[in-house]
Amino acid sequence: MKLHKDIIYNLLFVSILAVYSVEVCPHVSKLGFLITMISFFCVIGPLFIVKRSITKRSKSKLHVFLVNFIYFGIIGIAVGLFNFIFRSFPIESAFKMMTGAFYLGALTAVICILEEPFKETQKRISFINRVSLFLLLSLTLIGTIWILLMKENLSVFDAVQHGSMIDLVKSVILETFFVLAIIAAYFVRIVQLYKRMLKAGIESQISSLNEVRRDNLEVTLPRFSNDEFSIIGDEVNAMIGRLRTGEKIKSGFEKVTGHDSDSEFLEKITHSDFSSEQKEMTILFSDIKGFTNLCEESDPVEFVKALNTHFESMVQVVKKFDGHINKFIGDAILVYFEGDDSCERAVHAAMRMIDSTQFNIGIGIHHGTLLAGLLGSSERLEYSIIGSVVNKSARLESATRGLNADVVISSAAAAELTDAILEGFQQASLELKGFENKETVYYK
Secondary structure: OOHHHHHHHHHHHHHHHHHHHHHHOHHHHHHOHHHHHHHHHHHHHHHHHHHHHHHHOOOOHHHHHHHHHHHHHHHHHHHHHHHHHHOOOOHHHHHHHHHHHHHHHHHHHHHHHHHOOOOOOOOOOOHHHHHHHHHHHHHHHHHHHHHHHHHHHHHHHHHOOOOOHHHHHHHHHHHHHHHHHHHHHHHHHHHHHHHHHHHHHHHHHHHHHHHHHOOOOOOOOOOOOOOHHHHHHHHHHHHHHHHHHHHHHHHHHHHHHOOOOOOHHHHHHHOOOOOEEEEEEEEEEEEEOOHHHHHHHOOHHHHHHHHHHHHHHHHHHHHHOOOEEEEEEOOEEEEEEOOOOHHHHHHHHHHHHHHOOOOOEEEEEEEEEEEEEEEEOOOOEEEEEEOHHHHHHHHHHHHHHHOOOOEEEEHHHHOOOOHHHHOOOEEEEEOOOOOOOOEEEEEO
């Protein structure tokens, strides 16, 4: 808490306690209000410095509350004992002063912890319990002080034989309202501070939730209290953490499968749907020529780095032309394209792939109908494309070596292309391994 506020609360504490002591203690009333205040200030001086030093190092608000409560209590005890020992006041007078100091100190200590910056702790105190404790303290304070005031007024009434019952009732009512006014003032201040804390905290949490709504999952809802509101914030943070984990899983899922997580493919995985469907696709099969020799002749560490760079470039090219990588097979890449212009995109992707790698690669492209679906078991699944279309694209890639070409396109794929795209391609008739009939191919 800032120094000037701490001084103000100490001045209020001393002023109210001095008035209370003068009202309920006949012997203190003989000293007068000014002398009583000076007595308190003589005690507060050194204690205030010690209290400030301790609260600065406090790690929890409960610790701050206890330090302030003990501090205010010691003030009442010190002045009460001084009056009892050195001024020969009766012990009842000291007890009344101590009682007022403890009760008023408790209310001031509550305000002090609300003025302190928030300090997060593992311990939580329910808001209902806090309100209940405060009400219990207020009612006890009102009851105790009212009894002390009544006792004091009755003593004065008995001492003065011509005392008026009307004057007695009026005095009790005025003094009771004085006590209620003090408690009400403290209550209003406590409500103001708590309201300010809640407002700032809730606004901060709403701001964080708005970031989450914008898909920013790197935010964390700040804590601003150690009651039920902190439970809400902690649960929301746990939820954000689970969403963050889900995003990582989603990103990994899309990288591994090549499918968007919101596609029907995810529904099939969820329900273990192993059914396959016929699809018309264009298949691109890419492989590094002379891969075995490269492995033997190259430094393993440097070769792996170069291979990863190659795959990164290939993935970016395929992605740019709306293709999907089905799998990596060693150094080979199996890619499929869907849509009316799938052959055109496949050819453009092939030419870009050749220009984007440091390796000498061969690419085979074929178009046709194949089976696509989940293969595997309920424990391990893989989305696969199977059929002669896939096999033929691999054979076309192998043919690039005999034709001394980079790209070989089947006649089925070429039929989907314009003459402009096929410009520069040469035509040949080949026998492909595993296929009976010769295949007319276009290579470049």
